[in-house]
Amino acid sequence: MKLSLFPLVCLCAVSAQGALDQSLQALANxxxxxxxxxxxxxxxxxxxxxxxxSLPALLAVVGKGSPVADNWLRIAGDAIVQNARAQGQALPVAEVEAFLKDTAHPPPARRLAFDLLKEADPARADAVEPSLATDPVQELRRGAVQRLIDAARTKEADAAKTAYLAALDVVRDEDQTRAIVTELRKQSVPVDLPKHFGFLMQWQVIGPFDNSERKGFETVFPPEKEIRLDATYDGKSGPVKWQPFVSGDEYGKLDFNKPFGMLKEVTAYAVADFQSTEERDAEIRLGCKDGWKVWLNGQFLFGRDEYHRGQQMDQYKLKCHLRKGANTILVKCCQNEQKEQWTVEWEFQLRVCDGAGTAILAAATPAK
Amino acid sequence: MRLLYSLSLLALAWAAPALGLRLGRNSVAPDSTAVAPDGQIPAALKIDWSVPLPGRGLASPIIVGDKLFLTCASGPKQERLHLFCLDAANGRKIWERQLQATGRTMSHPKTSIASSTPCSDGRHVFALWSCNDLAAFDLEGNLLWVRGLTTDYPNASNSLGMASSPIVIGETVVVTIENDSESYSLGVDAKTGCNLWKLDRPKAANWSSPVPWRAGAHATPVAVLQSSKGLLAVDPASGSRLWEYTEGASTTSSSVVASGIIYAASNGVTALSPDASNAAPKQLWRSKQINPATISPLVLGGSIFSCNNAGVILAGDIKTGSIQWKLRLTGPFSGSPVGAGSRLLAVNEKGLVQVVETSASEGKLIGQVQLPLNTETKENILCTPAISGNHVYVRTDSTLWRLGE
Incomplete structure (x- = not known):
């Protein structure tokens, strides 16, 4: 009897797995x-x-479709864990933990694995968290980094300094970095924030071009057609040419009001040469409260015609691919007509990093 | 519709005076007046219970039957979105669903991306966050669908945060995603989450919410979209334009609808009487005195009430707009007042709940209670309260309270 049922049982199991795979694929699609x-x-x-x-198979599909598909899967994972806990069912926490620890899995899947683990077995998640301090997923580092900060706060003098420096090595979030740097500077420890974050500080800038009635955002001025640093063009109020500008702001802000004056209804460009040591995926992260566009090696990445609604570091994350060697990053920045005190800023900050927010530092520009 | 009438739904306007932001109202009831038809507001309110929340938000709670639905956002960048279903009687969590924000989560520090009040058709709940993630669940927590509207329309966002609340009319969820850049309104099939229509809208930040209006008791409701240009009525099923009012409107306060009259947040308040012909609505009266500032007005009985951010309640005759009385409450206010019976309830930013008897000749403050806000985090009340039966629900970034007798 057992023998005769065995193929049927196997067939059912295979069939159930197939149905689950189909359902998961429908979510991913x-x-x-x-x-x-x-x-x-x-x-x-x-x-x-x-x-x-179904949780291991569910996790395996996350990150393979769109972020919206990931939400279908995330909500399913949530529901499964909540239902299981309510019904006293066992959860495959060991498999979920193993999935989390395998950094080959896509970041959204590993984030979900950690969240499910926290929900299913908080103690186990708590035990795992310290190991995530150097994780390639920025969000997964945060809890571990906070533990390092909290531990440093309990120490004094050199021990605290050592602990904060260790935290600085792994921290990626701006607020946590600021907390660490504040403590290190109290001990007169120098910190190079532009280098830590990977802000581009050295630019060539040109302007002003026109932005009357906010039309400059869509107007294709000469720097969008060619980058010739020795060229002169007709600007809004006379000839304009490229000039060097070095940001003195430790958060990398390039303030166009400094080279051009506090103008309104104007457009300017900044261009930087970024020498990459390798061909690789990267992110260009921008903060800007003016109208802006960004190109990498002549390819348009993104732009927004929003003015003075707010600015913060890493406000926009633009996925890109760097060539080995020279890469040209062009930023267009438009100032509008508003006259309020809070509309003076005509600036941006830009850094190059990986998906975890780890700075990608440019190599030295080859001598010409 | 009887079912819909029985929902305890509420009002929902929020506004931050410093920002000019507001949260819209949403309603499945035939009127959108910020009034709980079957509700009562006790004069002597006390705190029944409170529950901690894992994330920030200023969206109002809504109550559907015996369940309360509430959104919030957690994480250092507000990237984790939560929708809670709680037992409205005791605050016990029935279920929670979490999403990862797929759009931008930046907002002004005072506000949050959990700013849009959910809406319900009595069988489902529809939740929207400022990052343009929109999700539909049945009341048991089963996902119907989820959209990431920033994935579809990547330049639609506001770095201050958005706050317009969705409404559901028939089988259509109407959302307004209006901002300086990629500005639009969307009619989404409530069953599938697919687009029924998409309208380009003025490229200007807009935190007001749409309201439903109908030509008569048996007429099909239409969606009235509000922007700086005025009001636009659209067929919720097709998105076709029905009529337009072009004399401008607030981008912060939302309009209210009572007995077929739209009290538009326009040039103060302008009473409009549209009809079924789809002609431009007739103006009944206009009052610049009844200026709702950034807070939405309230229609209760024969009066319309506005509350400025400093806390002056102004009552006007609903038929003429003439001023009836003024009463100074203790402000400042961001949330809008709500009403039930003859009473009005307003909660200021500092957590002082104030009850006003509007039938008194000059209006009368008849009760108040102070909520124990977290002073360490300097939290304040930005939400509009909700009323269900003789209970009031109020939330902050950290806590949901129920008040009762």
Missing amino acids: VGREGQGNEAASVAWKEVVQTGPA
């Missing part, structure tokens, strides 16, 4: 503007009904 939602809605319930056993 959702596309723009709700494409695939109807199938995903049915599949979501099937995945949740499968219960805790």
